[in-house]
Amino acid sequence: MRGDLSAVLRHAECLKRAPLDGIEPMTRPIDESNRLGDDVPAGTLPREAFESMAPAFEDGFLRVPKVLGDGEAGPGGHSGGGGA
Amino acid sequence: MSRAATAAEIRQSVASGERSAESVARACLDRIAAIDGGINAFLQVFEDRALARARAVDARLAAGESAEAIGPLAGVPVAVKDNLCTGFGRTTCASRMLESYESPFSATAVERLEAAGAVIVGKTNLDEFAMGSSGEHSAFGPTKNPWDPSRVPGGSSSGSAAAVAAGMVPVALGSDTGGSIRQPAALTGTVGFKPTYGRVSRWGLVAFGSSLDQIGPITRTVEDASLVFDTISGRDARDATCLDRDAASTHADLEAPLDGLKLAVPAQARDESIDPRVRLVFGLACKMLSEMGAELVEVELPSPDQMLAAYYMVAPAEASSNLARYDGVRYGRRAELAQGDDLMQLYCRSRSEAFGSEVQRRIMLGTHVLRAGYADQYYVRALKMRRLIRSDYDAILGVMGCDAVLTPTTPGVAFGLGTKVGAKVGQGPDSGVDPMELYAEDMLTVGANLAGLPAISLPAGFIPVQGPAEGDADGPGGSAQLPVGVQLTGSALGEASLLRVARAFEARASLSGRVAPVAGG
Numbered sequence: 255m256r257g258d259l260s261a262v263l264r265h266a267e268c269l270k271r272a273p274l275d276g277i278e279p280m281t282r283p284i285d286e287s288n289r290l291g292d293d294v295p296a297g298t299l300p301r302e303a304f305e306s307m308a309p310a311f312e313d314g315f316l317r318v319p320k321v322l323g324d325g326e327a328g329p330g331g332h333s334g335g336g337g338a
Numbered sequence: 339m340s341r342a343a344t345a346a347e348i349r350q351s352v353a354s355g356e357r358s359a360e361s362v363a364r365a366c367l368d369r370i371a372a373i374d375g376g377i378n379a380f381l382q383v384f385e386d387r388a389l390a391r392a393r394a395v396d397a398r399l400a401a402g403e404s405a406e407a408i409g410p411l412a413g414v415p416v417a418v419k420d421n422l423c424t425g426f427g428r429t430t431c432a433s434r435m436l437e438s439y440e441s442p443f444s445a446t447a448v449e450r451l452e453a454a455g456a457v458i459v460g461k462t463n464l465d466e467f468a469m470g471s472s473g474e475h476s477a478f479g480p481t482k483n484p485w486d487p488s489r490v491p492g493g494s495s496s497g498s499a500a501a502v503a504a505g506m507v508p509v510a511l512g513s514d515t516g517g518s519i520r521q522p523a524a525l526t527g528t529v530g531f532k533p534t535y536g537r538v539s540r541w542g543l544v545a546f547g548s549s550l551d552q553i554g555p556i557t558r559t560v561e562d563a564s565l566v567f568d569t570i571s572g573r574d575a576r577d578a579t580c581l582d583r584d585a586a587s588t589h590a591d592l593e594a595p596l597d598g599l600k601l602a603v604p605a606q607a608r609d610e611s612i613d614p615r616v617r618l619v620f621g622l623a624c625k626m627l628s629e630m631g632a633e634l635v636e637v638e639l640p641s642p643d644q645m646l647a648a649y650y651m652v653a654p655a656e657a658s659s660n661l662a663r664y665d666g667v668r669y670g671r672r673a674e675l676a677q678g679d680d681l682m683q684l685y686c687r688s689r690s691e692a693f694g695s696e697v698q699r700r701i702m703l704g705t706h707v708l709r710a711g712y713a714d715q716y717y718v719r720a721l722k723m724r725r726l727i728r729s730d731y732d733a734i735l736g737v738m739g740c741d742a743v744l745t746p747t748t749p750g751v752a753f754g755l756g757t758k759v760g761a762k763v764g765q766g767p768d769s770g771v772d773p774m775e776l777y778a779e780d781m782l783t784v785g786a787n788l789a790g791l792p793a794i795s796l797p798a799g800f801i802p803v804q805g806p807a808e809g810d811a812d813g814p815g816g817s818a819q820l821p822v823g824v825q826l827t828g829s830a831l832g833e834a835s836l837l838r839v840a841r842a843f844e845a846r847a848s849l850s851g852r853v854a855p856v857a858g859g
Contacts, residue, residue, distance in 0.1 A: 255695075255698070255699060255702065258699055258772070258773050259699065259702060259703055259706065261772045261773060261774050262650055262703055262773060262774060262777070263703075263706075263707075263716070265643070265646070265647055265650070265774050266647045266650070266651055266707075266716055266719075266720070267647075268641075268643045268644055268647050269644060269647050269648065269651075269719045269720060269723055270719070272640070272644055272719075272722075272723055272726065273726075274719060274722040274723060274726065277722040277725050277726060278722070278725060279718050279721030279722050279724075279725065280721050280722070280724040280725035280728060281549060281721060282535075282549045282579075282790075283535045283536075283549060283550075283728065283788070283789060283790020283791075283830075284534075284535055284536050284579075284581065284790055284830070286536065286581055286582065289578055289579075289580075289582055290578075291575050291578070292575075299442050299443070303442040304668070306440075307439065307440065307442070307668070307669040308667075308668055308669060309666060309667070309669070309670070309671075309672035310672070316667055316668060318667055318681055318684060319675055319679055319680050319681050319683070319684050320680050320681065321680070321681045
């Protein structure tokens with residue numbers, strides 16, 4: 255993998271030869287991006303939809319292994335509020 | 339050379355009562371069952387649902403409703419690339435990560451197809467998370483080219499292109515981040531159309547490169563591409579990057595005459611790295627267009643190397659961010675953990691086990707080029723090149739007044755399975771192959787994505803080849819006809835004009851609409 259990545263990075267060196275001084279970076283192809291919507295409440299998916307797709311869900315929470323060091327939540331720790 | 343009914347023809351025959359939508363769907367399902375075992379275009383087929391939807395179209399017609407009221411795709415079978423969410427079946431992205439994922443909603447493009455009367459028959463194979471140019475990077479096995487099953491169909495919309503080329507469906511949706519609609523279309527003799535960035539809502543498209551991704555059709559004719567584009571385009575409040583424009587109406591003017599057609603031919607179109615057979619077909623296409631009255635103008639664009647370099651910095655950077663969501667916590671695959679394993683081990687093991695080698699390579703590459711201390715050297719420089727590319731296209735299509743930029747779509751014809759990714763695809767990230775060899779497949783297509791412009795690939799010729807693909811001693815042998823595509827890139831929001839030019843080319847070339855002769859069909 256290291257060799258694969260090096261090959262791509264070596265290829266990218268060709269950009270050094272391009273006349274890019276003073277050019278503004280272009281992060282998106284159109285200027286109309288990120289149009290704002292109306293500020294009104296909209297529906298969302300029911301909690302059951304998130305629960306059914308989660309690998310582990312319990313009592314309204316996504317279940318994950320311990321986040322902090324030994325003696326904390328243990329294998330049954332919670333990640334925080336339900337939903338995703 | 340065999341043909342199969344186009345979407346426009348199916349719609350007409352269903353509307354007139356000549357055929358029922360159910361019989362059309364049944365025929366597609368039968369062909370999929372008969373031949374897809376040797377192609378692997380479909381990851382799922384929705385037989386019962388498709389037949390029920392088709393019968394619903396028939397019932398509406400029988401009740402006196404007009405085909406116009408039902409929609410422009412009434413009774414037309416459609417396949418959908420499996421990185422588009424459907425509120426039925428699974429949405430896998432051809433990845434172990436989402437192998438069992440069931441989306442709670444359908445993508446806007448899918449909703450609009452169904453609202454127009456289309457019948458979704460199944461979901462198609464792809465390179466995992468749309469990362470690849472051969473169709474070989476699928477966790478569920480490679481798709482094969484219907485014109486020669488020892489060769490790749492291109493990618494990443496491999497299954498969509500193969501399904502259309504083999505006559506399993508008249509129309510399929512794909513997504514195009516760096517050529518993923520157009521490149522497989524070129525290698526399978528189909529029409530592949532990437533609209534202007536933002537013209538089709540990306541809501542429900544699993545994100546790869548968010549400033550590059552665009553949904554579009556793969557079809558056997560320009561008319562069908564136009565019909566599907568008109569159906570799926572238009573504003574969508576659920577996608578903040580979707581342009582605030584009405585749905586397109588390109589179909590009505592598709593046959594309008596072209597006056598004073600002026601096409602730009604960049605030097606890269608005749609680059610020596612392009613297969614001489616492709617250059618020959620491209621030269622004949624240029625000659626044909628000249629005979630049609632087009633003025634061909636030589637122009638300069640940044641080199642293919644520079645375009646590829648910019649793309650393979652920007653796309654992995656965006657991918658590394660987008661794919662961070664697959665953490666084994668909220669949805670997708672979670673690794674089995676041992677007692678005492680912590681959250682970091684959950685992340686690492688879930689992602690290492692479930693992502694294939696190409697996806698891992700791009701995530702690591704993207705993460706690297708975004709790192710503090712490296713971003714200016716790689717990512718920011720690529721974004722500057724991106725603006726230069728767009729400026730050059732604008733000069734050609736604006737100041738110079740060219741109607742489109744004409745190039746081959748790909749630097750070669752369909753290559754043998756395993757010949758560019760080595761035999762180690764799917765066997766872990768340490769493949770030891772040079773990824774640039776496969777990435778070079780995209781050298782002529784990434785420019786349109788970086789610039790956000792519409793582009794279409796059209797069949798321009800078929801090359802006879804003998805024997806199995808190089809490097810595949812187990813290939814079927816015999817002779818095959820391999821398609822070659824040309825690409826037209828137009829100005830932003832210039833789809834109507836671009837499709838008219840494409841239609842004129844298609845009418846003169848008389849190559850569209852062919853169906854690959856597949857064993858068992």
